[in-house]
Amino acid sequence: MGNIAFGLNINLIGMSLVFGLLLLLWLVLFLIGKIDNLPFMKGGEKEAISEEAPAGSYSVSGRQADEIEPDLMTAITIAIAAHVSSRRRQAAPSMRMTVPGSQIFASRWLAAGRTRQTGGWTPKG
């Protein structure tokens, strides 16, 4: 019974502490978020960008990268995933003799099949 009372006590104090600490964290996060709205922060960010990117040129700074449209980001992610899976499906790069997609490219499976067709391992004649 003593143990249960101890457990209930720990439950009450523990959850209160966790909630209390995280509420404090919420307040801090809220205040940190406000930093971005300060006028000098906005000015500073703009200046930084204009210094990095002179008129007429284009460079992808950290801030610009953050502003990629969600749709574009999704498309890029899907394209990368498709590319990775296609690379995996093909033979390991170190084993390749030709660039994937070229006319003479063949997977290891296909290459093994061709080898068996053209040169049997039993001696001829």
Next chain:
Amino acid sequence: MNADLISRLLVGVNHVTWQSLVMLAIAGLLFYLAIAKDYEPLLLLPIGAGCLLANLPLSPMLAEDGLLKVLYDMGITNEMFPLLIFVGIGALTDFGPLLENPKMVLVGAAGQFGIFGTLLLALALGFTKNESASIGIIGAIDGPTSIYVSGKLAPHMLGPITVAAYSYMSLVPIIMPPIMRLLTTKKERMIRMPYSQRTISRTTRILFPIVVTIIVGTLVPFATPLIGMLMLGNFMKESGAVERLTKASSGEIANAVTLFLGLAIGSTMVGVTFLKPSTLAILILGILAFTFDTAAGLMCGKLLKVISGGKFNPLIGAAGISAFPMAARVVQRVAQEDDFENFLLMHAMGANAAGQVASVVAGGVLLALMGAG
């Protein structure tokens, strides 16, 4: 050949016990889960290997200078391995969704109820206070935190607790959806939450890990190692100044430490000490901890729904655990079952990131309450 020589040659065979055979089967099960089922293979496979090597008869790897014993002393006794893993996790985690929506920390706090609820159940089952707290920490759904806390409070239970924590983490997509469907109505699951992305400046992203470390470290000193290492990884990532260190922390170092950690944890699963009724109880309590976490998160979500006038989807609450980003993906999947065009992912990611911080805070609070030295 005399009998003495034969007996010396067969010394290994003579020391095979039923416990070691059962443990070899358990190692096989871990291999199966890792390879065939793809459940946390990076950890379950080394744990299985450690278990296998530790349970071979008269295993020299557990001797004073044996590799497994050295690894255990080097990284588990002093909690170095879980902390190094935390640096890697920090370097891989994006706290942006949390910074965009700070109120999600409440959901993260609710998601820690499993820790304390399970502690109570473990006490009722007759475990000691320290053992109960160690079992409860499975509810953090966070492998390194579980290892860190149980290593301090009940090192003899490290094996089953770690296996439970990592196995259940990998079972998030299986365990969570039925609870989510049970505790929410279809109407609630279909609530749409518009998402407007707010650009978080680099300054804010850099300040976040520093401020969180100072606040949490000051208020809960026991959580300093955990939060400090998590935030160090994130700080390195967001600073952009030490790309090589960030890459090494999240790649090579994390991979090497994961291997060492898995082997060392597996070496604690020696048949004589592992095959006890308490191990089964730990596994059952672990899954209950998981259930409590999900249910408490959903309840918090329902409360936020009421407070927000029906604009908050309670499913987000289930993402307030530490399994990042798996829990958020599960929330998105369950929401889309009822409404294919309902996109909750970014909100859920915020709750999930909050769960990551909250589990560390809860681990520190638990250590403080248990008076761990």
